[in-house]
Amino acid sequence: MDAAEASAGTVPVSRRQFLQIAAATFGAAGAGCSTRTTPTETGLRTVNTTCDVCFWKCGVVATVRDGKLWKLEGNPLDPLSRGRLCPRGTAGIGMLEDPHRLRTPLIRTGKRGAEQFKAVSWDEALDHIAEKLKKLAAEHGTETIAFFKHGIGAYYVEHAFKAFGTPNVAAPSFAQCRGPRDVGFNLTFGTNPGTPENTDIARAKTLVLIGTHLGENMHNSQVQEFADFLRAGGTLIVADPRFSVAASKARFYLPVKPGTDIALLLAWMNVIVREGLHDREYVGEHGHGFDKFAAAIADKTPEQAAPETDIEARLIRETARAMAMTRPATLIHPGRRSTWHGDDAQRGRDVALLNALMGNWGREGGFYMPSCIGLEDYPGTPKYPKSARGKADNKNEAGNKRWPFADQTVSTGLREATVTGVPYPIKAWVVDATNLLQAIAGRARTLEAINTLDFLLVIDTVPSEIAGYADVVLPEAMYLERHDTLNDDCLRMSFLALRQPVLDPPHKQKPGWWIGKELGRRLGLEAFFPWNDLEECLKVRVTNGGFDWMELKTKGILIGPQAPLYVDQGAEVSYDTPSGKVEFWSQQLADKGFDPVPRYTPPEAGPEGAYRLITGRALMHTFSRTVGNPRLAQLMPENTMWVNAGEARRLGVANGQRVRLRNQDGVVSDPVAVQVTERIRPECVYMVHRFGSESRAWKGAYRKGASTAQLTTRVKVDPLMGSTSIHGNFVTLLPAMGGTGAGLPQQAAGQRSTERARG
Ligand SMILES: Nc1nc2c(c(=O)[nH]1)N[C@H]1C(S)=C(S)[C@@H](COP(=O)(O)OP(=O)(O)OC[C@H]3O[C@@H](n4cnc5c(=O)[nH]c(N)nc54)[C@H](O)[C@@H]3O)O[C@H]1N2
Ligand SMILES: Nc1nc2c(c(=O)[nH]1)N[C@H]1C(S)=C(S)[C@@H](COP(=O)(O)OP(=O)(O)OC[C@H]3O[C@@H](n4cnc5c(=O)[nH]c(N)nc54)[C@H](O)[C@@H]3O)O[C@H]1N2
Ligand code: SF4
């Protein structure tokens, strides 16, 4: 059935038909490898826009030939791409080609999770949503709607929901990603590295990557700067239990035992302080509580850290001295995802403190001071209503904060409020561009929450796992088919970047701004959308900011003024902490009963014979955005499981052999190919996150590889800020069907993977 046909009907359709609706013959619309705006268009044209295959938002030059998208290249004017795209950006074409894209709004007909929907018109879908939301608001209050999002595409739908009155807006990029790092830095410097990070990588003389795996973690200009750093002969120190791509470029590689970073960081600081190698002038002028800090780490010697970290004391000393030698042009990279072992904000604080000892905040080769344009809103846009009940994510029964240092909404806190009704029940979720079933740890708890909801709205581009549980699914146009809000991130120089359509959506897909505005209209929020279309809104904002709209439209990027980058160029640096200084000793932590100087606790050991499961990124994929992208799937169709060569020998498993993994709670994964390698420590195994999708409708991704999220049933919550730590899960290897493996538990041969509960 064609989507247009399907949309006319109100007859319930079977799951098979849903698959067809989501997935029908998109390929036919664009014969072969690409899509077509109008069949009559001929010749070449280019449109400058921005990439959305990940959140770096690189500037893209899109070339259309005879009405089909032909190629995507980096925009040379753009500071985030510097004229080059990563493989995912180039393969953005594959997202348009994906024959399984959502095509039309859908309303659920079967039970939750059964992926049974009827296709409806936009009017029917939006009227239905508005009616539901108004009823919920009247009965329970607008706060009982939680909005989950990831990325700027969700901006105007979020705007509609904030205007409607919910304060409960969360992104997994806080409590599941960079939150602990940012909170650790906030507690120390009163600010944090932000996004994009204000790291001066190219100018550093020494760069320390503790955990963060630049090169596999592909944020375009950051990796280019990393290459500049290496080319200039900088000293690279990498601490990672896995010999990452970055480790292969390192002068010093420290194969640290997983979960012992705090011991390593404290020992590095112990050496630096004990030998007086820190920036004493900086610490004297800007440091707070340094003597108490020095006393607290006085016994954290490399000898004490060596048995914990499995790194020789001599190597810890040597690397600490190497860092001090080039300060302040020594950068201990803050990392990004930092949801590891439950003490992650304190780990983030240790990274911040080690940087503070280098005196590198606002110094060349450390952290530069970023600039941004900060355009005003569209004139006359009203203020959002204020909720009397406040946010629901971070309050306990007594009305106190559960996590005193969380400064953004904790997604998992909203999930808890949904399940427990404390501090008040959450009745509806709106999920826009985030796949919560894989993004937030504890899938069973997420499903429990979903099953208590009165209403779940999912806005996505493909039939994602979370979409399979929705009451209503809205198909968003792809990033190459829409305007989004402007990118005015803070960077070395201020800039504006425009995402604008290259092609029209091929079916009934609509841009997020249109969905927000249309929903807003139905909810009586016209005042919040005083423009006809987003282009008009952006034009006014850009023009009012003193910039030339036509120039932005043509170039895609405008560069604005740049403030001084470094203190010695006149940059102003202030520390927004209670003491107004860099807090080596934190009274605010002490006041809340936490360690004022981070303390090391050994990670919990796993069951006998089990391996700690650690995870990371692959160059050619972004989470669940790309697994079904036909072009990227060619490069990496599924993940593998890295296992240490000695362990593989002992277990009798061969490279390429398929195994299943069973975790400490008995959950069994889908089969995954073993990658036997010397490049990982023996006590852990490694898999790239986001494979093993459960959505039957997204055929390109369905059960490709194994899911790390499925195996992450044990989660530790950071007591400072509520993030969910996922590196405390352990797996044993089981032979997959027909496989052997002398050391594998044979009784489990042929075992099936755990059914990931649906509905
Ligand atoms: N290609 C690509 N790039 C991406 C993304 C993507 O999806 N695809 N996602 C982006 C996003 S949102 C984020 S947040 C970042 C995340 O990027 P990072 O912050 O770099 O990633 P992590 O996943 O935290 O770290 C993974 C690395 O930590 C190592 N590791 C595991 N346990 C330990 C330990 O106990 N100690 C130490 N020292 N190392 C350990 C792993 O072996 C691995 O090399 O990547 C971004 N870049
Ligand atoms: N086990 C485990 N869990 C993790 C991590 C990990 O390493 N391991 N990493 C964590 C980190 S660092 C992060 S940042 C989060 C990220 O987790 P998510 O927020 O889930 O990130 P994505 O997978 O990029 O976004 C997912 C959804 O957005 C949809 N989408 C893509 N493009 C569009 C669009 O244009 N419009 C709309 N409406 N939807 C779109 C995709 O189809 C997909 O369903 O996950 C976290 N969770
Ligand atoms: S880093 Fe790659 S995927 Fe991310 S925005 Fe840039 S080109 Fe796109």
Ligand SMILES: [Mo]
């Ligand atoms: Mo992230």
